Amino acid sequence: MALVEYADAAPEVRVVFDDIKATRGVADVNNFWKALAVHPPTLKRTWESLKQVMAPGALDPLTKEMLYLAASAAAGCAYCTASHTAAARAKGMTDAMHGELLAVLGMAAETNRLAEALRVPIDQGL
Amino acid sequence: MALVEYADAAPEVRVVFDDIKATRGVADVNNFWKALAVHPPTLKRTWESLKQVMAPGALDPLTKEMLYLAASAAAGCAYCTASHTAAARAKGMTDAMHGELLAVLGMAAETNRLAEALRVPIDQGL
Amino acid sequence: MALVEYADAAPEVRVVFDDIKATRGVADVNNFWKALAVHPPTLKRTWESLKQVMAPGALDPLTKEMLYLAASAAAGCAYCTASHTAAARAKGMTDAMHGELLAVLGMAAETNRLAEALRVPIDQGL
Amino acid sequence: MALVEYADAAPEVRVVFDDIKATRGVADVNNFWKALAVHPPTLKRTWESLKQVMAPGALDPLTKEMLYLAASAAAGCAYCTASHTAAARAKGMTDAMHGELLAVLGMAAETNRLAEALRVPIDQGL
Amino acid sequence: MALVEYADAAPEVRVVFDDIKATRGVADVNNFWKALAVHPPTLKRTWESLKQVMAPGALDPLTKEMLYLAASAAAGCAYCTASHTAAARAKGMTDAMHGELLAVLGMAAETNRLAEALRVPIDQGL
């Protein structure tokens, strides 16, 4: 799998990399963006969507990041689980919060599968 | 799919149903528990685990419920998505918070799949 | 979704339906086969593969059917869960066996997700 | 990902590790438990649930282990597939049984997806 | 689940609905967009992304639609499978093409699971 480094990137890719670095205050972009750079329109669209979605709003940045991690771990994406665990820690997730998040994830997985295996009908009014 | 109603439940099932109703302050248990009552040991173990996992801790109850919802929606469980959306709303999730949670879910799904389709290597140090 | 009934079926479809009915000793085929009949080559290939795979071998028919149910429930297929639960019951799965199968399914879901969320390295020698 | 070794483990973690080793008759616990030890309440709860679920009952230990493997493989968990394949072999799964289990898994995956892609309605009476 | 109809929609929602109707030449938008209208920023962003992604490019519209259908069916999304099957048919997918797409989907599901259950190492050079 090719990773596009800044030095080798086309101008339209550099513009996105520069915005990621400035927005996040980091020296280099993650491998995800370097891999996505093989298709510049998808790189640009994905970054702009992500920036909009993760901006503070009714939910604070840490909560958003933990939701992102929960969804990624539930989907079994190893890369995403690793990078969003790191991002959540950088935003303030403590060991205790991580442990409880893991406990919720595991419990959800168990009850999700039991609900499906039993074909439980949705409760009236929901 | 059989749902076990309180009136027809064995004593060991009633004990669990009573504890769910008392803990949650509800008049009746959800269909999930009525379905799970077909196997009393699993009913008892699952409820006791859930009660422990969802108790307030380093994460507040609303955050735990939204994480549960995110994991359930990411896993595609319709029953669980319906019931945990209702539970999160009961714990204070507003329309705006729900909208942002959905946006994070959608974004996570997209980037999860792109990361896997591109086989992105995990960033050094993670 | 169109379901192809025997009366309306092309000869190549009837041949497969006849074999399913004879092999299983049933009066009519399940909806799955009626739906699959929209593409006769896939109907024929799928049935022949299934017949070969589910024949008694090193594993007995009930164990095979419970494995099929476990895999289908883990994959979240509602139709498949319903039909393989029925098939397993017809082959001798009792309430107690079903309850234990559900417990294993739920436990597997929980530990699967925890193992992935923690990115546990595979034990040496495996 | 941190793995907690016995020598570095807190007393509450050692109690669980000791019980795993005694129950299974092994010299050391698997990486899964060492990773889970980052959150001792989840370690304890998960082990106690697993011990209860996997105890002999209406289903024998080998059948339970093969169901665990089928569910784990269907969920795509590499760690779990590796460890439960080893566990099933240790409980008596032969090459022929493993081959047939794989065949059922593959067949289930194919028919699961076809049933969903065709949106097959659940058969009457199920 | 609330569906927002045009008559009840806020101006920012109507702008998106109008663009969907004009772009697709349809009298009303699908339920998906009516449901997504509960969060107008997500509605707008999702539609604009979709319009860009599905525009003709190196791949023709029918191929894109069939890829969308394959991905949706593989993910087990019933709504998406139904709507993208209809969309692909509207763009020229014949019964024979649909049948072959289903056959590929089923085969992929089977070999995906076998490859994971066997933990096949990626071939050198890939």
Add this chain to the structure above:
Amino acid sequence: MALVEYADAAPEVRVVFDDIKATRGVADVNNFWKALAVHPPTLKRTWESLKQVMAPGALDPLTKEMLYLAASAAAGCAYCTASHTAAARAKGMTDAMHGELLAVLGMAAETNRLAEALRVPIDQGL
């Protein structure tokens, strides 16, 4: 995980390997087939099914291969994604086509999850 090399293969395995090599014009078979050779009946059945499904028909070989890739990536199978990306490139998938396929995959993942999280009812007439 054992990989069965040609030199060590039983005659029934060699027959399949020979047919794969002749059909595809390759010097050696992929690891998938070497792994599957641990169960010769599954090896033979899977190859014969695959050969039939991937033969040219109403859909051309490149379209079939891209559908296979889309389904495999949506299912999160790393081995399958790697091998079918290579196969699609060998059949003519350009960088631009790959980029657009990735964009469709990502978009499908996002809208699949939103449709499920919102429990969107299937549109009338579908």
